Amino acid sequence: xxxxxxxQDVIRCDLCETPVPPKHCDICHIHLCxxxxxxxLSDESKDHYIVPFKLRGIIPKxxxxxxxxxxxxxTTCNIPVCPLCVASSEHEQHEKEDILNWFETKRELMQxxxxxxxxxxxxxxxxxxxxxxxxxxxxxxxxxxxTTALDKQGEALHTEIDTIIQGMKSxxxxxxxxxxxxxxxxxxxxxxxxxxxxxxxxxLKRLLDTSDVCLVSGxxxxxxxxRILPAQFFVTLPTFTPQEINREHIHQQIGSLELAITxxxxxxxILTDIQTEYREWSNGxxxxxxxxxxxxxxxxxxxxxxxxxxxxxxxxxxxxxxGKYSRDIAVxxxxxxxxxxxxDRSINLVRGTQIQTLITLRGWGPRGLxxxxxxxxxxxxxxxxxxQTKVVRYSGSTEKQSIQxxxxxxxxxxxxxxxxxxxxxxNRNLDICVADCAANAVVMVSAAGKLRFRYTGPPSTPQKSxxxxxxxxxxxxxxxxxxxxxxxxxxxxxxxxxxxxxHNCGLQSPLGLCVDSxxxxxxxxxxxxxxxxxxYYK
Numbered sequence: 001x002x003x004x005x006x007x008q009d010v011i012r013c014d015l016c017e018t019p020v021p022p023k024h025c026d027i028c029h030i031h032l033c034x035x036x037x038x039x040x041l042s043d044e045s046k047d048h049y050i051v052p053f054k055l056r057g058i059i060p061k062x063x064x065x066x067x068x069x070x071x072x073x074x075t076t077c078n079i080p081v082c083p084l085c086v087a088s089s090e091h092e093q094h095e096k097e098d099i100l101n102w103f104e105t106k107r108e109l110m111q112x113x114x115x116x117x118x119x120x121x122x123x124x125x126x127x128x129x130x131x132x133x134x135x136x137x138x139x140x141x142x143x144x145x146x147t148t149a150l151d152k153q154g155e156a157l158h159t160e161i162d163t164i165i166q167g168m169k170s171x172x173x174x175x176x177x178x179x180x181x182x183x184x185x186x187x188x189x190x191x192x193x194x195x196x197x198x199x200x201x202x203x204l205k206r207l208l209d210t211s212d213v214c215l216v217s218g219x220x221x222x223x224x225x226x227r228i229l230p231a232q233f234f235v236t237l238p239t240f241t242p243q244e245i246n247r248e249h250i251h252q253q254i255g256s257l258e259l260a261i262t263x264x265x266x267x268x269x270i271l272t273d274i275q276t277e278y279r280e281w282s283n284g285x286x287x288x289x290x291x292x293x294x295x296x297x298x299x300x301x302x303x304x305x306x307x308x309x310x311x312x313x314x315x316x317x318x319x320x321x322x323g324k325y326s327r328d329i330a331v332x333x334x335x336x337x338x339x340x341x342x343x344d345r346s347i348n349l350v351r352g353t354q355i356q357t358l359i360t361l362r363g364w365g366p367r368g369l370x371x372x373x374x375x376x377x378x379x380x381x382x383x384x385x386x387x388q389t390k391v392v393r394y395s396g397s398t399e400k401q402s403i404q405x406x407x408x409x410x411x412x413x414x415x416x417x418x419x420x421x422x423x424x425x426x427n428r429n430l431d432i433c434v435a436d437c438a439a440n441a442v443v444m445v446s447a448a449g450k451l452r453f454r455y456t457g458p459p460s461t462p463q464k465s466x467x468x469x470x471x472x473x474x475x476x477x478x479x480x481x482x483x484x485x486x487x488x489x490x491x492x493x494x495x496x497x498x499x500x501x502x503h504n505c506g507l508q509s510p511l512g513l514c515v516d517s518x519x520x521x522x523x524x525x526x527x528x529x530x531x532x533x534x535x536y537y538k
Contacts, residue, residue: 015039024056025049027069051100058103072096127458131497138495157253168240175238197226262476264491264500268536271520274312277304278529285524287423287470287512288531289331296514296522297337298531299326305339305350310533321348321355328423330369330377338377340366347379347394358397364390368423373430376400380424380434382415389413391424391432391445403432403449412451414439421484423512427473427494435471435481442468442481444496453496466490470513470524480521482510489513489523491536502536 011031013021018033025032025040026049032040041048049059049069062068062082070080076094085091200222207219278285278300285300291307295315298306303323307316318337320326322344329339337350338358347359347366358377363384370378377394389411390404406412413422416438424434430447442455457466467485474480477494480502488503489510502521512524521534 022053023050024053026051026056026059055100055103059099071099073099073102075102124458127498134497172238193226196222200226262537265536265538266504268502268505268521268534270505270532271535272310272531272533274308274310274531274533276300276308276312276529276531277306277314278302283529284526285511285529285531286326286526287328288514288522288524289329289337290514290516290522291331291335291337293516293518293520296531297329297331298512298524299329299339300529301325305329305337308531318350318355320344321357322346327367328369330371332371332377333373333375338369338371340369340379342366347377359394367420368434370424370426370432372426373428378424378426378432380413380422382420382422386417386420387415389415389422391434391449401449403445406451412443412445421469423469423471425471425473425479427479428475428477429494431494433471433473433479435468437467437469437484440466440468442471442479442490442492442496444479455490455492455496455498458490458498469511472513472515472521474515474519474521475517476519480513480515482513482523484509484511484526489521502534505532505534507532 010019011021012019013033013036014030015036016033018035021031021033021036023032023034023037024030027047028040030040031053032050037050041050047069049071051059059069059071060080062070062080062085065082065084068082068084070082070085072081072086073079073096074081074085074091074094075097077091080099081091081096086096207216210216276285276298278298283301285298287299289297291297294310296308298308303320303325305318305320305326306314307318309315320339320341322341324341324343326339327342329337331337332349339348339350340346341348342365345361345365346357347361347369349356349358359379361381364381365384366379366381368380372378372393375395378391379394380389380391382389388404390402390413392399392403393401404412413434414436419438421437422434424432426432427444431452432445432447432449434443434445436443439454440456444452444455446452465485467483468481468490469484470482472480478499479492479494479496481490481492482488483490486503487507487509488501489507490498491500491502493499507523507525508528509526510523511526512522514522516522519537521536523532523534524530525532
């Protein structure tokens with residue numbers, strides 16, 4: 001009957017013994033069933049105050065009027081007040097509220113806060129606290145990698161310097177050898193000539209001592225023959241002029257270390273709110289791509305690609321070749337626009353006033369586009385039967401790489417005819433990030449196509465399932481993906497760890513994402529047709 005009570009301690013109405021009475025008189029301190037409330041109130045010899053049983057004992061005694069209880073709360077003074085206090089001049093002009101209603105409202109607020117703290121805030125702090133040792137370990141790992149890279153660069157520079165110095169020493173050895181050979185040649189010639197000179201001297205002395213006219217008449221002078229030294233040469237001896245050591249130049253040769261610490265804003269700021277031509281759900285705004293820091297291309301559910309400035313002015317409109325809508329757009333390093341035409345199965349380049357079809361696919365339809373740091377083009381595409389999905393890398397119109405399977409031969413990406421939203425980007429470490437809405441995951445692979453991680457949402461999940469749509473990356477290597485169904489942006493680090501939400505700046509159905517050179521985030525809203533520029537770092 002009443003399993004929460006034993007037969008001995010069941011609470012009963014003090015007037016009729018009915019078990020588990022729902023009411024209580026907080027002045028008389030008796031329990032009452034519904035039937036006995038009227039009977040109890042009929043006793044007009046004293047005051048009564050009937051409250052729900054669960055709120056018994058809440059009504060405080062008045063501190064100014066000891067015989068009265070406080071049935072209202074003066075919200076101006078934020079203190080309980082009794083009827084006498086209410087009637088006094090002190091509280092006459094003040095706002096009052098029924099104390100039970102106020103108490104219930106406060107309890108509901110506290111219950112909501114408790115649930116929010118337990119289910120959302122505390123887990124988020126726990127996750128962050130748990131992730132700090134991981135980040136600390138990552139700092140050590142990255143420091144070791146940097147040290148190793150510096151050692152390697154130092155060894156390379158030392159090797160290069162040693163090679164140069166050794167080469168110069170070899171040059172000195174060659175110069176010395178040539179000089180010695182020349183000296184040897186001169187010495188040999190001189191050594192051969194000295195005996196001839198000695199003999200000439202002896203011959204002259206004999207002739208000077210003789211009076212034989214015949215001998216003297218046969219003399220021929222050889223002085224001019226010996227006057228010029230044989231094999232005479234001049235040598236400019238090598239010199240070494242050491243250059244002043246330029247530490248700045250050496251630093252440039254070695255490379256540089258940069259450390260910048262920045263913080264994610266708890267409340268990102270909307271810097272610009274641009275209303276585009278895409279104003280209806282049926283003509284929703286899909287993608288945005290920065291041409292530069294003040295101009296951005298957009299595409300949506302029509303056949304027009306539009307260029308806006310930050311003041312919302314339409315600068316240019318381009319119609320697709322096929323007359324069909326574009327699934328995604330990307331701006332190349334040279335500033336040209338590339339767009340994917342899914343229905344036409346083509347990738348097209350807009351350069352100036354000309355549109356050129358770069359790639360025509362067979363059996364596949366392009367979904368998302370990304371122009372890489374190397375100038376390649378990444379395209380994520382579905383097969384015509386929607387049973388396969390892959391990422392293909394193109395250099396111009398030449399296919400260079402296809403990414404479709406993991407190491408176990410399983411598909412990396414989902415295939416779902418009813419939910420085929422897929423966008424991709426390249427991270428600064430050349431990893432390829434795919435927002436796979438049907439799989440409720442962000443899939444990261446290395447440049448070689450090896451699976452690095454899958455992100456399926458933070459440990460503390462929001463109300464609806466994670467629905468990643470647009471995706472981009474910033475200069476820090478962090479990954480940003482739009483959670484369409486939960487009206488928020490998830491920020492991950494380059495290893496897939498959840499960092500932060502952008503969710504408290506009024507986003508509605510966010511879809512396309514891109515960042516400018518200053519890490520400002522541009523978000524398209526499917527339902528409103530707006531592009532919002534957000535600052536999320538400080």
